[in-house]
Amino acid sequence: MRASRLVSLLLLLQTKGRMTAQALADELEVSVRTIYRDVESLHGAGVPLYGDAGPAGGYQLLDGYRTRLTGLTEQEAESLFLAGLPGPAADLGLGDAVSAAQLKLMAALPSSMRDRASRMASRFHLDAPAWYYDPERSPFLELVADAVWHSRCLEVSYRRWQAPEDVTRTLKPLGLVLKAGRWYLVAQGSSRISTYRVSQMQAVTVLDTTFERPGGFDLAEHWAASLEEFQARQYTGEAVIRLTARGFESFASNVLPVVARAAAESAVDEGERVRVTIPIESIGHAAGMLLRMGGEVEVLSPPELRAHITDVVRQLAATYL
Known part of the structure; x- marks a missing residue:
């Protein structure tokens, strides 16, 4: 030790x-x-x-001193062959570099460790994209990644979800994040650090201007904080629902983790049913989420959500009965 x-x-x-x-x-x-x-x-x-x-x-x-230590434990050598995701590395233009690095590492390992590392690579495959989604086309990803690496400013034409849809921004690119098969750029604009989906970029120009990264900025910490802030903004309301035993058991597989956690933490056993309190984005979004569960769920509050689901059920009855 x-x-x-x-x-x-x-x-x-x-x-x-x-x-x-x-x-x-x-x-x-x-x-x-x-x-x-x-x-x-x-x-x-x-x-x-x-x-x-x-x-x-x-x-x-002392300046110039470099250790000649090259030892890797067996577990460290094995883990390196899971570290370079081939798809994302290729997206960034690093596919050949990752392959070359793995070949060099394999050649440098003792034969016993080489066999273990090969077995790891052949038996475990990491697939980053989520189910049911085609891989996103991000034609400017390599350009953006190069600007991130060399701290060069970008001029980006970006398509937003809200009006005005098309905007142009001058950005200081701080890092790239791969989330569920989608690439996001974390960048500093004129006033704050924001997140931009790379596939929504319509045009990208790398500027001659370079910039200094903010002192103490940590990409992983910023991303984690951004996700928490996003969820806090997203879920602005609350609903109380009653679930059958079967509905409570399957609830987590029908909703996002933050909603599933809230349900588990607030569960009150009422005999044949379980009452829970969950966060909701909006009346329409919550209705769509809960209607998927059919008769396994009953909305107790807010009244607006209960009324909205009642209207939808009436429309369905008028269509099918």
Whole structure:
């Protein structure tokens, strides 16, 4: 365990440069005192590692030093053959690069690990797109990805869902996210950081202007926060419904996870039925969602939702009876 931590500490300094003892302790999930001991051990092993005191101080490797450590555990080698999704890599223009990297890695592995890695690649396949959706055409994806990588501004003609539909924006592209087979650009506009669906871009021009990324910006953290904010804006109302035992059992497979979680957390057993409280987007959207469940669900409130479903049922009866 300690040997693995020493290797991790060395690789952290090699990839990130100067780091404080506290930053290393946080990264490796150990105490600062443990970091001090580990640094002494690396010194004793001849690693050219030095530290500076003060607010701008920290530990750093001597300029030009690169570790020759190339060891991978069997699990690490196996996982690398699941890391490069072939479809998304090809979308970004990196399909050949991923294939070449995997070939080089395979050639460098010992024969026993090579067999395990090959078995992993042949027995597990990751398919990112969601069911029932054709892959989206994103003709500007490679262009956008290149601008993200080189921090170059973009002029984008974009088709929105609300009026005015077609707008032109000058953007600072901060990152690309693949969600359920769809590519999204996270970019800074004139006033805030927003998300743009790449397939909705009608024209893209890469500008000569470069930009500095916002300090402390973390793409994964921003995306997670954006999803929470989106759901908070999306679900502005609440409904109380009563489900049969069978309806309650199948409810999660008919709704989005946020609705399923709310139902599970608010469930009240009423004997043959279960009463739950769920978030809803709008009366029309909620009606469509609940009508799919037929007689397994009864709406108790709000009255507007109950009335809307009653009207739909009457129209259906008039059509079919």
